[in-house]
Amino acid sequence: MRATTTPALSTRLRGAAAGAAAATLALTLVPSSAVAQETSRDAVAVRLKVADQPPVDVATVPRAWPGELLETQGVPVDGNDLVDVVRDGREVSGPRKRLRQGDVVRLTDVVKERKSKRERVRAGTVEVPTTKLKPGRRKVVREGRPGVRKVVAVKTFHNGEPVKYRVVKRKVVKDPRPRRVLVGRQAYAVTGADGLNWGALANCESGGNPRAVNPAGYYGLYQFDLGTWRSVGGSGIPTNASAGEQTYRAKLLYKQRGRSPWPNCGRLL
Structure with missing residues (x-):
């Protein structure tokens, strides 16, 4: 009624x-x-x-x-x-x-009105730490985009006066895409390996070039092969990582195997 x-x-x-x-x-x-x-x-x-x-x-x-x-x-x-x-x-x-x-x-007299509307879904920001940038430096690598959500609600009136608003359904019809930002950081410290002469080792192995590639399948400052690189948590190819990242992975390798991965230049550490 x-x-x-x-x-x-x-x-x-x-x-x-x-x-x-x-x-x-x-x-x-x-x-x-x-x-x-x-x-x-x-x-x-x-x-x-x-x-x-x-x-x-x-x-x-x-x-x-x-x-x-x-x-x-x-x-x-x-x-x-x-x-x-x-x-x-x-x-x-x-x-x-x-x-x-x-x-x-x-x-x-109770009247119920069902209505739907669209709302923006906040895109948000994802920060990714990296040693490819100097500590504290930020770089936006992908702009964000808000999403869209459909909201269905029932509004109830008593004698013509609104008394209740109830959301009965929410559905994201367009997913948000967060803004992606790289944030520079220091390479993580590795106890027992930080005081060694990593610059000397890098100069001996690659001439200090983080993009050096040996045709035999060795990459970067410390001439990692891909299997060894991945065994210490590296991803992709060593030459795509920053010099700081390569040094950090080399320190982890040293913690596992000492100077043995560098039979010729390891004596310089």
């Missing part, structure tokens, strides 16, 4: 009273002070409050259900509407909702 489309209650009640004149259970619309005089001994007086309309006093048979009263009065009710019975200032429920003298039947 929508309050905005329902005719005035007084009009509905006059029509209902005219059609029920011959019925023994007819309901009578009367002033509050005259209910007891106009109703039979078998009837009880109740107050009917429909949505935002003024309350009226009506008569009905004892122990009638509130829905029966509303139907007799020609008041439409749908599955969303709320029908409450108030007795002595308190709402009653269950079998106690059968009407008694002095009860208040209160109909709340």
Whole structure:
């Protein structure tokens, strides 16, 4: 029952009273002070409050259900509407909702509107530490892009006033792409290997060139082969890593095997 489309209650009640004149259970619309005089001994007086309309006093048979009263009065009710019975200032429920003298039947017009909207999803930023940049230097390697999320919500109105907003569904329809930033850092320290002469070793192995490549399959400052490079956590090809990264991996290798990976130049460490 929508309050905005329902005719005035007084009009509905006059029509209902005219059609029920011959019925023994007819309901009578009367002033509050005259209910007891106009109703039979078998009837009880109740107050009917429909949505935002003024309350009226009506008569009905004892122990009638509130829905029966509303139907007799020609008041439409749908599955969303709320029908409450108030007795002595308190709402009653269950079998106690059968009407008694002095009860208040209160109909709340409930309308539920389902709406959908689209929201931006924040792209965010991903920071990637790297030794390819000087410590503290930052480099954006990919710009971010926000995503899109569809939100479905139900808004509930009581007698035309909003009382509740409930989100029933959220779905990302376009994934966000985070901004990717490289952040320079120092190569990690390796206990027991930091005080050695890595510059001398690099000059001996590669002439100090981090991009040096030996046709036999050795790369970078310390002439790693790919298997050895990966065994100490390196990825890709050593010559693509910074000099600091290559030195860090060489220190890890030294911790594992000492000078043996560099049989000719290892004596310079």
